[in-house]
Amino acid sequence: MERGSMELAGLRIHEGFHERLKKGGFKGRVHSVFQKAVNIMDEEEVLYTLLSAEMDEGPMALQVNAANLSALMIRPGDPVHGDADRLTLGPVRFTLRDVPVYELLQEEYVPSPFLSENLIRARAVLETRKEKEQSAYEVEMNRVLKKRVSSLKQAFLEENTDGILSASYSLVGLGPGLTPSGDDVLLGILTILNRKNHPYEQFRPLFEEIVDYARMQTNVLSYYGLRRAYDGFIRKDITDFASALLKKEKFQQELERILMIGHSSGQDITEGILMMLEIIETRKKECNNGN
Known part of the structure; x- marks a missing residue:
């Protein structure tokens, strides 16, 4: 034509x-x-x-x-x-x-009385969506992803720098598509790490190494997604959802928007966001209990 x-x-x-x-x-x-x-x-x-x-x-x-x-x-x-x-x-x-x-601005992290309940609600919706997977490949990929995300979560809880790096490297390029599932999880994590005044601020610089590693380990579109995220530029639907988790209103609306991103990218980005905020909530409860 x-x-x-x-x-x-x-x-x-x-x-x-x-x-x-x-x-x-x-x-x-x-x-x-x-x-x-x-x-x-x-x-x-x-x-x-x-x-x-x-x-x-x-x-x-x-x-x-x-x-x-x-x-x-x-x-x-x-x-x-x-x-x-x-x-x-x-x-x-x-x-x-x-x-x-x-501009693509990010709000500061501010402790919220609504976060704990919103995390439970969001996790329930996310797990329900994942149960709708059809192919055996998707089921297996989700199993591997879940195992590696669990390792990363534990490394953060232990504040283990080597563990954070190792588990993050294992996620880079994991899965098929324009933005592999592992990369999308890391993008979700960066969405929280980029916010000022959150309890894990000191670990953000580690992700410069992880993003540099991604340059040769994933495709160019996914690499630039991570590069932009590390630099603080993240698409609005993602940052809006992260903000909604800390508030009483518009939570469900923003959750539906982020879950609509790509075939499974929205789910995987949500996984990363929820993981980091669940870590923060776990540490807060430990401190409140005197541990």
Whole structure:
């Protein structure tokens, strides 16, 4: 099918992508095309993303006025160039002038009287969803994942640095897909570790080593998900759920949103978030009991 030129409007852009385009001379290529996202690799092999209008705000991303990006005739390998006013991918130009810029901010960790009950509710929903797995492969993958997450949880409880590193390395690249299950769990963990004033702040620097390890041990899309997460840029639906766990209202609504991410990514990210917060709750109870 012949490809004709097309012009569409940008809707919102992440501050990091905006700052890069303001410098001008942005060049690269289309890396991959999906219905809700188009990934771009620039000349320095840094990943940026276009998101469909229905997606939530994401890191280093531009949300555009189109529902199905795979229908735009953009193809992997197409040249990309842009500046502060426009971004062109193959035959499609996106206008950026006066497009609103957003930040991806994370709230501080604040102890909450609602957390314990919300964790129990979220865990029950998550386990029910996992029981719906169909294939023998998915059942086995969930068993392996659960065992390795349990090892990581224990290492955190013991504040065992070597154990945290070893268990985290065992999760990198675990599972199939664009974002393997193990990587998604680690992203969920980073969602909590990136919040200031949580009890395990001192272990966050370990994850720079884990993210560096992931560069060669998982695929490029999953690596950049972890890289952005470590840098503090996490998509809005994920951070909104983490915040909702600490509050009385909107918990169920945000839980449903995060569970809708990908085929199983939402479940695995939720697993990581719940794990870290369960660790914090366990340690709080131990301290309250005088242990």
